[in-house]
Amino acid sequence: MPVISLKDIKKIYTLGDNEVHALRGISLDIEAGEFVSIVGPSGSGKSTMMHILGCLDRPTSGQYCLDDKDVSSLSGDELADIRNKRIGFVFQGFNLLPRTTAAENVEIPLLYSRPVMGATERHERAMKALEVVGLGDRAEHGSNQLSGGQQQRVAIARALVNTPSLILADEPTGNLDTKTSIDVMHVLQDLRERLGITIVLITHEPEIAAYGTRIITVRDGAILSDEANVPHEGLAEPVAAQMLG
Amino acid sequence: MFQLIPINIWMATRSLARNRLRTFLTMLGIIIGVSAVLTMVALGTGARGSVEGDVRSAGTNLVYVRAGNYTRGGASVGVASGLGAATTLTDADARAIADEIDGITAVSPGLSMRTTVTSGASRSFAQVQGVGPDFADANMWDIDPGRMLADAGNEAVIGRALADDLFGKGFDPTGKNVRVRDADYTIVGVTDDGTEDHDEKLFVPWRAMQSSQNIRHLDFIVIAAEEAGQASRISDEVKALLRQRHGIGAASSSQGYLGAQGSGAGGVDDFTVETQAAKALTKGLYTPAAAFALANLPKLDEVTTAEMADTLDRASDTMTILLASIAGVSLIVGGIGIMNIMLVSVTERTREIGLRVATGARSADIALQFLIESVTLSLVGGLIGLVLGLVTSRIIGWSLEWPVSVPIPAMALALGIAALVGLIFGIYPARRASLLDPIDALRSE
Numbered sequence: 001m002p003v004i005s006l007k008d009i010k011k012i013y014t015l016g017d018n019e020v021h022a023l024r025g026i027s028l029d030i031e032a033g034e035f036v037s038i039v040g041p042s043g044s045g046k047s048t049m050m051h052i053l054g055c056l057d058r059p060t061s062g063q064y065c066l067d068d069k070d071v072s073s074l075s076g077d078e079l080a081d082i083r084n085k086r087i088g089f090v091f092q093g094f095n096l097l098p099r100t101t102a103a104e105n106v107e108i109p110l111l112y113s114r115p116v117m118g119a120t121e122r123h124e125r126a127m128k129a130l131e132v133v134g135l136g137d138r139a140e141h142g143s144n145q146l147s148g149g150q151q152q153r154v155a156i157a158r159a160l161v162n163t164p165s166l167i168l169a170d171e172p173t174g175n176l177d178t179k180t181s182i183d184v185m186h187v188l189q190d191l192r193e194r195l196g197i198t199i200v201l202i203t204h205e206p207e208i209a210a211y212g213t214r215i216i217t218v219r220d221g222a223i224l225s226d227e228a229n230v231p232h233e234g235l236a237e238p239v240a241a242q243m244l245g
Numbered sequence: 246m247f248q249l250i251p252i253n254i255w256m257a258t259r260s261l262a263r264n265r266l267r268t269f270l271t272m273l274g275i276i277i278g279v280s281a282v283l284t285m286v287a288l289g290t291g292a293r294g295s296v297e298g299d300v301r302s303a304g305t306n307l308v309y310v311r312a313g314n315y316t317r318g319g320a321s322v323g324v325a326s327g328l329g330a331a332t333t334l335t336d337a338d339a340r341a342i343a344d345e346i347d348g349i350t351a352v353s354p355g356l357s358m359r360t361t362v363t364s365g366a367s368r369s370f371a372q373v374q375g376v377g378p379d380f381a382d383a384n385m386w387d388i389d390p391g392r393m394l395a396d397a398g399n400e401a402v403i404g405r406a407l408a409d410d411l412f413g414k415g416f417d418p419t420g421k422n423v424r425v426r427d428a429d430y431t432i433v434g435v436t437d438d439g440t441e442d443h444d445e446k447l448f449v450p451w452r453a454m455q456s457s458q459n460i461r462h463l464d465f466i467v468i469a470a471e472e473a474g475q476a477s478r479i480s481d482e483v484k485a486l487l488r489q490r491h492g493i494g495a496a497s498s499s500q501g502y503l504g505a506q507g508s509g510a511g512g513v514d515d516f517t518v519e520t521q522a523a524k525a526l527t528k529g530l531y532t533p534a535a536a537f538a539l540a541n542l543p544k545l546d547e548v549t550t551a552e553m554a555d556t557l558d559r560a561s562d563t564m565t566i567l568l569a570s571i572a573g574v575s576l577i578v579g580g581i582g583i584m585n586i587m588l589v590s591v592t593e594r595t596r597e598i599g600l601r602v603a604t605g606a607r608s609a610d611i612a613l614q615f616l617i618e619s620v621t622l623s624l625v626g627g628l629i630g631l632v633l634g635l636v637t638s639r640i641i642g643w644s645l646e647w648p649v650s651v652p653i654p655a656m657a658l659a660l661g662i663a664a665l666v667g668l669i670f671g672i673y674p675a676r677r678a679s680l681l682d683p684i685d686a687l688r689s690e
Contacts, residue, residue, distance in 0.1 A: 056602075056603060056684050057684060076607070076608060077607045077608075077609075080602070080605050080606060080607040080608075081605065081607075083603060083604065083605045084604060084605020085605070089603045089604065091600075091687065093596075095597075095599070095600045095687070097597055097600075098263075099263045100259075108600070108601065108604050109605055111249070111252055111256075111606075112249075112601070112604065112605040112607070113605070116249065116252075158604070162605075
């Protein structure tokens with residue numbers, strides 16, 4: 001049973017008189033435990049894809065099943081609950097709240113859990129998630145006291161605190177240097193291997209995409225290629241050379 | 246959704262605490278509004294209570310005759326006729342008033358001095374008044390414990406506050422002796438009459454005071470009218486009677502204080518007649534200048550206490566409307582300030598909103614968060630304003646010796662309205678926040 005199943009997903013934006021076809025019929029299955037990298041230049045439609053996969057946007061047509069549930073026609077509140085329980089987001093800009101501790105940031109998704117979760121349980125689960133990303137000792141640090149890599153790891157902890165079936169990472173290394181980028185990619189690989197969480201990574205950098213088990217290349221709103229990949233274990237020579245210039 | 250309210254209150258306090266200066270400045274409108282209104286309510290209610298207390302106090306419709314005259318700027322006034330200095334008012338005058346004027350229930354001659362009252366080792370400087378038995382009826386005294394003093398003899402009635410001062414709080418002083426200028430009096434009763442300052446006085450029979458001081462005149466006469474509205478007629482008749490008895494010509498002009506006496510061909514009055522209504526109005530609340538102006542309003546002495554109470558009610562209605570308008574304006578201004586800063590906050594925190602939506606917040610959750618934030622803002626502002634208003638009114642009350650009181654409902658209303666302002670002016674920003682598109686919100690820098 002695939003975690004994600006897209007059938008002929010189309011997304012058309014209307015800008016004045018023009019129709020922009022952001023996605024021109026995408027069909028795709030992602031199985032549990034896969035680490036899928038979606039690559040493509042800007043304007044290829046990968047961001048639109050990620051918004052639809054993340055239930056932040058609805059397709060114009062087509063069917064999207066998440067965990068075997070058709071989510072293409074759910075109401076706003078139902079989509080909010082899906083995002084809360086099934087999807088964890090990791091963004092390029094970390095999106096941590098300023099002047100808030102790491103633990104408090106990780107707790108945010110739990111604030112919107114239904115039924116309502118008590119403060120103690122929220123804190124315990126946040127601590128557990130922080131330990132998974134190796135930041136158990138930084139829980140009470142303010143988000144601005146952490147380095148970029150640490151901030152992104154807090155964001156990853158926030159994404160997995162509600163035990164989602166899917167983590168969506170949108171250019172997670174875009175604001176990081178090479179070394180911390182590799183670090184963050186290892187954390188994601190680790191989550192897949194140890195916890196079996198499905199990961200969908202969106203990036204425009206082939207070197208980062210290479211950490212996935214499967215690479216999907218998108219161009220002009222359609223899938224150009226879809227190949228299995230032997231993921232990088234570490235800082236492979238050619239990649240490192242490329243990245244470090 | 247309501248289960249999330251406690252979490253939201255906590256989040257709101259956190260977020261408001263992050264921007265302390267801005268939060269404080271935003272609250273300032275509400276703080277100033279609530280505290281100003283509360284101060285004015287405190288002073289207004291206190292003053293109203295005091296005036297009403299005087300006007301409605303026991304023994305309404307009293308007419309006071311005082312020895313001497315007080316004429317502001319009157320060229321022909323002799324020193325000897327200054328208020329309280331004249332020695333022409335006598336017991337015979339009091340009897341004549343009681344005999345010849347209708348509609349009077351009680352007449353009491355009176356003498357007054359300030360002196361030391363001693364009992365054993367304790368002593369107190371107090372006002373001692375010589376009065377007749379009717380004085381209790383005229384003032385509707387409730388004497389407890391004990392009874393009213395007799396017409397003569399060495400009996401005394403003591404005010405509660407003075408008794409507390411001399412004998413200790415709550416002590417029953419009946420049967421005890423007090424000494425006033427070498428004369429001993431036995432206390433036969435205690436009066437507890439806060440409204441007329443009788444609390445701090447000692448009352449002895451007027452005859453006893455006359456003989457102990459070796460004088461034959463009176464300082465004042467208190468007359469109680471039988472019914473409301475009679476006070477002005479009685480005061481007119483008393484004036485005519487006393488002029489006749491003292492050989493003073495008919496009144497031709499009124500240049501005097503308190504509008505109650507005139508100067509005749511045979512010289513100025515050597516007495517002053519004033520009704521209780523005038524006395525109440527000219528006491529305490531107003532400045533001396535205002536008191537003079539008020540007291541010189543023609544026909545003031547014809548005003549009955551019922552009419553006076555009516556006027557006060559109307560005046561306080563006007564004051565209430567005035568206060569409500571000030572409150573309304575300042576709270577609207579405060580509310581606009583809150584709305585403004587909440588809109589700024591929504592814009593500033595677009596990314597935060599995007600993140601919250603992405604992690605599962607429903608649009609109602611976002612609306613609730615911002616709504617609770619604005620209500621918290623206004624409610625805390627209201628609380629600070631409440632405390633500030635109470636402190637300010639106490640300080641003003643203390644420094645001006647002005648009675649102050651804030652009714653509990655007024656405080657509750659102030660807070661309730663503050664919260665309502667936050668709610669009303671928070672709706673629009675909250676709605677804006679909840680309608681943000683998460684994709685745009687996440688993209689914003």
